[in-house]
Amino acid sequence: MLLINDLSVIGMLNAAVKTTQDIAHFRDPETGNHLDRMSRYARLIASALADTYRLDDLFVNRIFMFSPLHDIGKIAIPDHILLKAGPLNEDEFAQMKTHTVKGRQMIDDLINNFELNGLKDISILRNIAEFHHEKVNGSGYPSGLKGEGIPLEARIVAVADVFDALTSKRSYKKAWSNEDAFQFLTQCAGEQFDRDCVRALTEHETDIREIQHRFREDFYS
Numbered sequence: 227m228l229l230i231n232d233l234s235v236i237g238m239l240n241a242a243v244k245t246t247q248d249i250a251h252f253r254d255p256e257t258g259n260h261l262d263r264m265s266r267y268a269r270l271i272a273s274a275l276a277d278t279y280r281l282d283d284l285f286v287n288r289i290f291m292f293s294p295l296h297d298i299g300k301i302a303i304p305d306h307i308l309l310k311a312g313p314l315n316e317d318e319f320a321q322m323k324t325h326t327v328k329g330r331q332m333i334d335d336l337i338n339n340f341e342l343n344g345l346k347d348i349s350i351l352r353n354i355a356e357f358h359h360e361k362v363n364g365s366g367y368p369s370g371l372k373g374e375g376i377p378l379e380a381r382i383v384a385v386a387d388v389f390d391a392l393t394s395k396r397s398y399k400k401a402w403s404n405e406d407a408f409q410f411l412t413q414c415a416g417e418q419f420d421r422d423c424v425r426a427l428t429e430h431e432t433d434i435r436e437i438q439h440r441f442r443e444d445f446y447s
Contacts, residue, residue, distance in 0.1 A: 242340050243291060246298055246332075260390055261294040262441040267386035268293040270433055272379075274426035279378060285347065292351040293383050296358045299329025311397045326368045329355035353377035358384050361418045381420040385411060385427055388419070393438070404431060404438075 269290035272281060300308055303325055307318045314322060333355045342348055357380035360366035362373050392407040402410075408428045415424040427434070 238340050239342055239345060240291070242336055242342070243295060246295060246336060249301065259441050260394060263394075263437055264296075264383075264386045264390040265290050265293040266437045266441075267389055267427060267434065268382050270430055270437075271382045271386060271423050271426040274430060275378075275382075275422060278422065285350070288347050288350045289379055289382060292354050292379075293386065295329070295333065295351065296354050296383050296387060297325060297329065298332050298355060299325035299327070301332070302328045313398070323359070323367050326356050326359055350377075350379045353380050354383050356380075358387060360384070362420055363417045366418075376420075381423050385419050385423040389427060404434060 269286060272286040272289040275281060276286060300322075303322060307314065307321055310318065330352055333352050337343055337348060337351070356368065357371060357376055360369065360371045360376045360380060361384075362376065362381070364370050364372035366376075389407050389411060392402045392410065393404060395401040408431075411419055411424045412428065415421040
């Protein structure tokens, strides 16, 4: 009976995550393939770190399942900021940064509404939403966490998210090559990004290209 109850809760969680992700897709039309790719990059990083950090298969699967909700708080950001074609000004960026705290609030509501508090590792979902813009040197937001004070799941998602953002074409920029993105991540490792997470990604270029080929956008064709 306990196993059946656990499976039922997991089923509800999957449905809740998928529904919330679909809402985010409608809100920002560029997010679809981005979320497909970055969640797989995050799983790739987590898998590569499994031995070093003693991560089990459940943790790796949670990373894959939960990482698409990292930017769920952007639902609360006004269109003129979220969909702006050019760089944000100081006030706009200040509003954009609130998506981390708002995302955590939305995740808390989702967990409470679906009665998911008893699910193992549900804190991973909260941490991804709130802390994926923290930097290992403490200059990130919203809390200025440093180094290992940033939850591992957030450090993983930060690298996966930025890598896909760099290698994707947007209305305001061209797509970077994988090599240029690797160089940027490596240069910023130890300051902005976790060194182990960067290394785990950059050492798996073949897997990355397979993901990009499978979930490419029109500009890859």
